Amino acid sequence: MTVHSGKRTLPVTDLSLVVLVGSTGSGKSTFARRHFKPTEVISSDFCRGLVADDENDQSASGDAFEVLHYIAGKRLAAGRLTVVDATSVQPESRKQLVQLAREHDVLPIAIVLDVPEQVCAERNAGRADRAGLPRHVIQRQQRELRRSLKHLEREGFRKVHHLRGVEEIEAAEVVLERRYNDLRHLTGPFDIIGDIHGCASELETLLGRLGYADGVHPQGRTAVFVGDLVDRGPDSPGVLRRVMGMVAAGTALCVPGNHENKLARWLRGKQVQHRHGLAETIEQFEKEDAKDPAFRERVREFIEGLVSHYVLDGGKLVVCHAGLPEKYHGRTSGRVRSFALYGDTTGETDEYGLPVRYPWAEDYRGRAAVVYGHTPIPSATWLNNTICLDTGCVFGGRMTALRWPERELVDVPAEQVWYEPAKPLTTEAPGGQDGRPLDLADVTGRRIVETTHMGRVAVREENAAAALEVMSRFAVDPRLLAYLPPTMSPCATSQLDGYLEHPHEAFAAYREDGIRQVVCEEKHMGSRAVALVCRDEQAARDRFGSTADGVTGALHTRTGRPFFDAPAVTEQVLARLREAVSSAGLWDELETDWLLLDAELLPWSLKASGLLRKQYAAVGAASGAVFPGALAALEAAAARGTDVEGLLSRQRERSADAAAFTDAYRRYCWTTDGLDGVRLAPFQILAAQGRSLAALPHDEQLAIIDRLVAADPTGLLRETGRLVVDTADEASVAAGTDWWLELTKAGGEGMVVKPLQALVRSESGHRLVQPGIKCRGREYLRIIYGPEYTRPDHLARLRSRALGHKRSLALREYALGLEALDRLATGEPLWRVHEAVFAVLALESEPVDPRL
Template identity: 60%
Template sequence: MRRVLTRIETPEVGFVVLCGASGSGKSTFASRHFSDTEIVSSDRCRALVGDDETDQSVTSPAFELLHTIIDKRLELGRLTVVDATNVKPEDRRSLLEVARRWDVLATAIVFDLPLALCLERNRSRQDRRTPEHAVKRQHVTMRRTAKQLRKERFARVYTLGSVTELDTVEVVRTRLWNDRRDDAGPFDIIGDVHGCHSELIGLLDRLGYDTSADPIVHPEGRRALFLGDLVDRGPGVAEVLDVAISMVSAGSALCIGGNHENKLSRALAGRNVKVTHGLAETLEQLDRRGPEFQKHVAEFIDGLLSHYVLDGGRLVVAHAGLPERYHGRSSGRVRSIALYGDTDGETDEYGLPVRYRWVEDYSGDAAVVYGHVPVPVAQWVNNTICIDTGAVFGGQLTALRWPEKQLISVEAAEEYYEPIRPVDADAAGRPALSLDITDVLGKHRIDTSLGGRLTIDADRSSAALEVMSRFAVDPRWLVYLPPTMAPANTSERLGYLEHPDEAFGYFRSAGITEVVCQEKHMGSRAVLVFARDSASAQARFGITNDEAGVIVTRTGRPFFSDPELTSVLLDRIRAAVDASGLWDRLGTDWLILDAELLPWSAKSAELLRSQYAATGAAGIVSLDAAQRLMADAMRRGIELDALATQTRSRAEHVASFVEAYRRYCWDVDGVDGIEIAPFQILAAEGEVLARRPHRWHLEQIDALIAQASELLRSTDRRFVDLGDGVSVNEATDWWHTLTDRGGEGMVVKPADTIVLADKGLVLPGVKCRGREYLRIIYGPEYLDPANLERLRQRSLGRKSSLARREFALGIEALDRFAANGHLSRVHECVFGVLALESEPTDPRL
C-alpha cells in the first residue's frame, strides 16, 4: 500500500514541475502553496501573448515565453513552479535542460487523481474547459510515464493520489546543504594538508587550538574549516583523518571535499582508479589501520559537500574555487568544478590539466577561498585567495582567519613528495641568455606576486610576438614595460566627466588614508634602461656593442629612430645621476626609470598630422563655410537662428579642440626642446625600487632634476590626507588650477605605492583629466549635454582590470630581473604586458 504523503520538501533555490492531467488540481495546489510570482503557468502565458488562456493557436509562442521566464528566474536563483500538464517526457526534457543550465535541482510533483474526478472538475470549470478526450489522453500518458521521472534526473519525485492528500499535504522550503549563510564563524580556513600531520598540529597550535584535547577544540569557540585534500602524498594521512573526522564530529570543524578525497572514495568502493598522485601511500597507510577504519573514512568522505556558502553569503569555500554563477547551486557540474576546477581540455608541459583562470573575471561580492593548485605565496586576487601553499612539497601549510582575513602559516619540516609541476617553476638548465618561443606563444599562465596567476590568450600572445620580433629593441634591454592606467570613476558633476572626488573616493574606499597627486604631463610614456658605462652594460645586460642604454616606448620599440639622439639624452641623464651621487647611494651600476617624454609631437607627429590636425582643419573650414552660408540666408530673411547658434557653438568647440592639442606640441631640434619628466625609479641592482613609497622617489628625482634642469622636467605634486577635508579641498582646487590653464590633469596614487587590500591589488594610480584636455580624447563636442550623458555610460571595469594585471606583470618582471632570474622568465612577463595591451578595451579610457 502506498504511504500517504504529508510533506513535500523543495529547495529555496529550486525548480518545481507540476505533472498531471487537466482538472487534477495543479493550479489550485500551486496558488495555495506558492506566490503568484513563483508560478509560471502555461495558461497565463497564452493569455499574455494571445489575450485568451484557451487559445490553442498561440501555444507555441506561449511556451517560448514560459521557457524564457523560467530561464531568467533560475538564472537569478528564484524558486520557480511550472504549472502545465507536463505529462510527456519530451515536454519535461526541455524544462530539465533549463534546470541543468543553471545548476538547479528539479522536483516533480505528480497529481495522480482518479480520471473520473479530473473529468468532473474539468466539466465544472466556468473559465476554460479542455475536451474530454484530451483529458483522458493526458491521464493515460501521465500514468504511463510517471515511473520514468527518476530516470529523467528529477532530484525528488512526489505523488499526490487523493483529494485528502491535496488538502493536507504541507510544502516545506528547505535550504541546500551547502547553504550555511547563517553560520558566521569565526573560522580558521586551512589549505591542502595532504597528510602533513605534524604541520597540521603545528598550525592548529599557532591558531590557538588546544591540540592536547581529544577532539581538538578552540577555547574561544573558533572552528577549523578544511578545504579538502587531506589525503595522499604525505606520511600522516591516517593521523590527519583522525584529527579532521573527530573535529567535524565534535562540531569544532567543518570540511569540504577535494579531488583527492573523491578519488580515494572510489578506490575504497572498489572502483577501478589509477593509483597515482600519492594515492598508493594513502591506501598503504589506511590498510595498516584495518577495514573498520577504512569504512569510517569512506563514510566521512561520502558526507563531504563540494562547497559552502557562509557568513550571510560573504564567504564561499570550495576546494578548487568556484565562479560566482555556481555559488549555492547544486549539480554534478558544480561539484566537478568545485573539486577539480574548470578545465579547457588542454594539458601543460607536465601533462597536468590546464584550468580556466576564473579569478581574473571574478567580480562577486563573496570572498572565495580555495586551494587545489599550490602557489608560492597566498595573495588576494579579485576577492579570491588560494591558500594551498604546497606544504607536502616542502612549502608551507597556510590558514586564513575569517572574518579577520589574517594569514597564518607554518613551514613544512621537509619535502615529503616531489611535485610533478614545480610550485615556482623556472627556466633552470637553459643557457643564460637563451630565449624560448614556447614561453610566450599560445595560451599560457603567468604567476605573479601581486596578481596571482594571470592568463594570456593565444591570439594576444601572437600579437605581442609580432611586435617584439619586428620592432623591439635588443631583448636583453627589454626587462620592463609600463602598465596602462585606469581613469577615475565617472563623475556626476554637471559639465564634468572626470573629477578628483571620484579618484579620492576610490582610494578612501580601499582603506587608504594618504595619496599623492602628481601633475600629468601630456607627452609619451618612456622607459629608460641604462647602465653607468658600457662595461657595466656588458656585465649586467650582456651588451657588447658599446651601447649603454635604451629609451623605449610602452610597446618596447626604440623611442627615437636616431640612435645618436638616444645616446646624447642618456649621457646627460647619466651625468645627473653621477652628480647627485645616486649610483653610490643605491649601490648600483644600472637603473630603470619610468618617465614621460615631451613634447607629445616628439613621438606622435604623424598621429597629430593625420588625425588631430586633420580633424581640426576640416572642422574649422566646414563650419566657417556653414556660418557664412547661414549668414547670407538670414540676410535674405530665412529664419535660421537656432541652427546658426548651434553651428556657432560647434565652431567654438572645434577651436577649443585645436587649442587643446596644440599646447602639447612644439618644435624640437635634436636634443633642444626635448624634456623628460621622470616620476619613478623602478629598479637598481638587487632591489625593485618601485616598491618604495612615493616620497622617496620624488626626493631622488628632485635631486636629479637639480643637476639637469634643462632636460629633466619637474612634476608638481600634492600629498593628500584623505581624512582631512582641508587637504582634499586644496588638492581639488590645485587640480582646477592646473586644468583651467590648459594642463592635462593629475594622477592620484597611494602614497605607499603598492597596496594589497581585502579585495586584492589596489590600482597603483588613477588618472583624473581636465575638461578641455578630454576634447582630445572624446572629440570637440563631447561636453554637449547629450554627448556627456552618453559618455557617462562608459564601462571602466575592464580598463581597471587591465591596469591591475599589467601592473602586476610589470612588477613581477622587475622582481625576476632584480633577483637575477633567467631572461626568459623576465620576458614572460614583459610579453604578457604587451599581449594584454592588445585586448579590445577602448584605449581612450
C-alpha cells in the first residue's frame, strides 16, 4: 500500500480474488460498491438471500457460501476479477477462498477494514435488518480479526492491505494493476529465440541474421528469449551480458528457464547439484569475478526479476520456457510457474534415465500460439499452434528463432559440439503441418469460433450435426478442404415495374456505406467451385499432408463435395490449371507452391443435372404438354362465339411465361464429353503460400486472373467480364445499369457488385461491409421464383421477402472464410483451419429462404 497526496493507494491485480476482511458493520459493502463494479462483487448476504429469501438467515449460511464459492469459481475460470464481500474473519473461511484462488491460478488479495468495535455497533444499530444483532457477535468478530492480522500472508494471501480506522478507509483508492505476464499491448514484431545454453558466438551470429546490430534492430523489432541462457556452453556470462543489456535497453524480453532457476539458487548460496552444465557455468563465473565482482549480484537480480511467461500481441502469442496449456495463460501461481519452467512428466523414465515428458502440445487447442524451448529436437515444427525452438545448438545442432507475426524460422548452425547430449536429438511428439488428427470434439455441439474480423461467431448444435453428416460422408479429403465460400446476399428488393432485383439497389447500398468504387463482375452460368492447385504431388504432400498417390490438389463445391466422381478427371482439370499457372509465371511471382482459387465451373448442368431433370425440365415438359391443347380448345370455343377472351388471354400469357422459363434454364445446359465443353471461370485468388490474398483489391485480382486465362493453352479457363462503377456518379451508375441490362438481355445470369478494395468496413469502422451483392437478371429469376413470377400480383407478394437473415448469414460466413484463409496462410494446424471451414458449412443449414 502506498500513499499519494493523502490518498491510500491499494494496488490490486486485474485478475485476482479479492477478499474483504472485517467485522459486521465495518463498511465492506460500501467499500465494494465504491471501488468495484457491481458484477465483480459477490456478497455472502446476497447469496444467503438467494437460498433463503432472507439475507440475515444465518441457518442458510452453509448453502449460501456454497453458492458464493461456485459463482466465484466460474468468474475466476473465465478470467474475471472477483471480490468476496463477507466477514472472512475466521481462518477456516479464508482457507477455502485461498484454496479457490489456487485452483484457478490467481492471486488471493486481502483488504482488511479494521474499524473500532463502537463504530461497528453504531452502524448495525442504524440498520433495521441488523438492529437486533447482539453486541457479543461484533466483539467475537473483532477478537478473531485481531488474531488473524499477523497470519494473513502465511495463509497464502499474496498482498494484504490493512486499512486502520474510518478515515483511512475513506481515503483509500483501489488501483488495478496489469499482471506482470500480461503484455498483450505489445504487438511486436518479435524475434523469439530458442535455448542458447552459453553459446554466445552463435547467438551473435543469429542476432546478425535477424538484423540486430549491437542488440538493436533498425526496424524496432523486439527479441524474446525463451530461457536456458546458461549452462553447458562455452560462455554463459557472455550470453547473460548480451541478454541483460538488451532487456535493460528495452529491445528484448526474457522468460526464465529451469537452468536460470537453478543458477539463481546457487547465487543465493543454496545447496544445488553441479550437474547438467552448472559446473561449467560456475567455473566461468569464477573467472568473471576478477574482472567484474558485482556481476554475480546483477545476474541474480536479473533472474529473480524474470516472469514465468508472457502473453503478447493481443493474446495471440504466449512465450514461455517449457510450454503452457491454455488454462494457464496469463495466470499467476506456483503451479503455473513450475509448468512454464519444467513442463510436466508422465512419471516414467526413458532408457537414458531421463524423465518422459508429458506431450501437452498434442492436446493443445488454444487460439494463442505457444512458443517455447526446453526439450531439444532436431528441427522446429508447428504442432497444434505450438512450436519448440530448442534445436540443440549446444549439442551440435542449430540455434533457432521465430519471426512473429511472420511465422518465419531463422536458424544458424552450431560452431561445434559443445556438450555431449545424454541422448540423441529426437522429436518426441508428432509434428508437421497437420499436428494432431481431427477430433470429433472439434466440431460437435454448440461452438463459438473466434474470428479476427467479426469477433465471436456462434454455431448451433443442431447445425453442427447437419454439417457433420455432409462433411463425413460426402466431402473431399479434409486435408485438402481449406476453404468454403460464403453465401451471397442479393440486393434489396426493387420497386421498379417488372423487376424484383435491379442494380440501382446494389449501388445505393454501397453508396450508403461510404464506398464509391465498386466492381461489377459478370455472374457465370455455372456452379461455385474452389480449386486448390499445387505445383506438384510433393507440394501437396508437404503442405497439406496428402497421402494418396497422384493427388495434386482438389476441386470441390461450396459444400465441400468433389465436382467429379472420378479423381482422374479432377486431376485432369488441375493439370490444365497448373499449366496455365506455370505459363503465366505465377509460381515464382507469388513465391508459392500452391494456389487456392474461387471460381465458377460451367455449365450448371454439369453438377445440377438431377435438379434440372426433376424440378425445371419437369415444369417445362408439363407446360409443353398441357398448354397447346388447352389453347386450341379455347381458340375453338372463341371461334364458335363463346365468350372466353379473358381466359384465353390469361392462358396465352401463362404459356408464354412457361416458354420463357424453359428457354431460361436451357441456357445453363449444354452437352459435355469428358472435359470438352467444360469451362472454369476463376475470379479470385484466395491464398498462396504464407499469405491470404482475400484483401487484394479486385482490379488487381482480375488482372492476375486475365493473365492466367491468357496463358491457358487448353481452352479450359474463361475470362470474367467486369466494369468499375463510381456509386456517387450518376453517369457511371447508369453505365453499370446498362451493362447489366445487356448481360441479362442476352440470357446472362446477372452480376455481382463488390467493393473494389475487397475487404472493407463501414465508414464508422464498426462492421464489415458485404463482400458482394448479387443482382440477378429478370429471366434468370424466372428459374428461381417460377414461370409466372413477373406477373404484377406475384411480384407484389414477392417484394415482401425478408433479407435480414440472409445478409447476416453472408457476413458471418464471410468472416469465417477469412479466418480459415488467415489460419491456412500462417501455417496453423489442420484442426484450426477446419474449425472455421466446418463452421461455414454448419451455418449453411440455418433455415433461410433458398430462393435468396
